[in-house]
Amino acid sequence: MTELDLTGVPCPMNWVRTRLALEPLPAGERLEVVLDRGEPLESVPRSAREDGHEVELDGNRVTIVKR
């Protein structure tokens, strides 16, 4: 599992970083991102779902399963 610490990284740059980290991963691979609470934690998981990925939340740790 790849991990990405995005605390302190505002929207939409955190989503840009997340997308770039997802890009080389094979389908089904998991990416764990750590996000600030508030807008990042609301917006990044939503954006990931809108792109078709599976998303699991655990506090401010978000696991994205690449579609």
Add this chain to the structure above:
Amino acid sequence: MTLSDPEIERYSRQLVLPEWSGEAQERLRSASAIVVGAGALGSPAALYLVAAGVGTVGVVDDGTVELSNLHRQPLHFTPDLDLPKVTTAAIKLRVLNPEVQVEEYQVRLEEANADAIVAGAGVVLDCTDNFDTRYLVNDTCCAQGVPFVSGAVLGFAGQVMTIVPGRSACYRCAFATPPPAGAVPSCREAGVLGATAGIVGSIQALEALKLLTGIGSPLLDRILQLDALSMEQTLVATERGADCPACARVPAAAQSV
């Protein structure tokens, strides 16, 4: 005052348009425009207004230039990072056309200053990126009877609407309320290509030039919707709301257009 030789040469390619005229050019020279927002829409809009010879162009923005702005905001260059957008915008615009009076408003348009900034403008261009300011531009222009052109971009979708208060549907007639707060765009919706915004900003400038010179048919009671991915364009008809809180009581006689 007639056009000078350098003016005739500078504007020659628009002066030869059958729809244009020396009189139209002089009207433009004595006209003023306010561009609210010096970003992705305001950059191309202000560039084309200044290039075309609108006598006075005011630019309103309280922001500074960031690296992530440069791909879509052609008024700002890499050496401009961290400088106020109105400053870097004014430098470019004055170099582009020294005949034009460029005014800098380094403020965020707010209820406290909107009336004074809009007062006396021939046209206002709403090149903002948020609904609060968009409705403020609408309500201020409607109250003062100042025509304005509203533009917006989201992803590959663009939207333009021209409003002559008292005569055509205003932004509030078409969109009575902002989207609910929960409907904030997600990160993926914050994406945009500069060229898409450039199309919309250019259309806004063209609409403003049409309003100021009286040529053509502006986008009144019609919303232009653009899907830049397919390049499909749709005109959606709108009409004035009889009870619109912004424009229902604006007398059409107040209009110069």
